[in-house]
Amino acid sequence: MSVVVYSMSAFFQAQGEWELVLINYFKTDAPILDEVQDLLVYEITIKRRPLLYVINIMLPVFSFLVLDVTSYFMDADGADKLSFKVTLLLAISVLLLILNDILPSTAEKLPLIGIYCSVIFSLIGISILETIFVNYLKAKGAEIRSAAFVQRTVAVIDQDDGVREVQIPPDQNEIKISLCWMRVAEMTDTIFFILYIVTIIVFLSVLASIWVN
Incomplete structure (x- = not known):
């Protein structure tokens, strides 16, 4: 019997995401229909092939994260x-939808690859909100600046020349307010970029340490 079992494990070839690790068997007794009968129990140990997920999911998601940073x-x-x-x-x-179909639905806890994709998805979503906020600040500053540089023409009555037009220079206070809006937008973008890089490094380091252990 042992020769047959080991020959099965030697010639078995997995053509998918699972890899055959070990096949064990043992003999036991169990009461069946009020009679004690001999049972032969086989234990088959398999594991997932991580390279499949690294190539198909983890590397594309990481490349999206790199593009978001750049x-x-x-x-x-x-x-x-x-x-x-x-x-x-x-x-x-789209990748998360594919991941939902690949991972087993009976898992007791969220696997690391699911945490990896979900956190990166959340980081890019937060990055989009920050971009919208920065664009709003810059648009507000540009609007105030354009309003300040609009040429204002008024009519002045002169005793000698009659009525003549005079152009008022741009409002310096509005220009300063516009520069403040622009400065706040640039500072917000710079601070968020630094925090974004630090968060990515910390998250990937923690996830790698959990994966290795």
């Missing part, structure tokens, strides 16, 4: 940066 070097005055981030979020959403 998007901070794009011009934030237009809508290209925001649309780029939304596209990344939608791409990760």
Whole structure:
């Protein structure tokens, strides 16, 4: 019997996400229909192939995270940066749907790969909210600045020349307010970028230590 069992484990080839590790068997007795009968119990040990998930899920999600980080070097005055981030979020959403079909639904706790994808999805979502906020601050400052530089023309009555037009210079207070809005937007973007990088490094380090242990 042992020769047959070990030959089965030697010639068995897994063609999927599972890998055959070990096949054990033992003999026991069990009462069946009020009679004690001999039973032969087989224990089959299998494990998932991690390289499949690393290539198909973890690397694409990490590449999306890298693209999100590099998007901070794009011009934030237009809508290209925001649309780029939304596209990344939608791409990760599709990967999460695929992950939901691949992982077993009977798992007692969320696997590490699920935590990995969910946290990165949340980080990119928070990054989108920060981009919207920064764009609002810069648009507000640009609006005040453009209003300050609008040429204001008034009519002045002169005793010698009659009526003539005089242009009022831009309001310096509005220019200072506009610069304050721009400065706050830049500081917010810089501080969030630093915190974003630190959060990513800490999260990946903790997740790697849990995975190794």
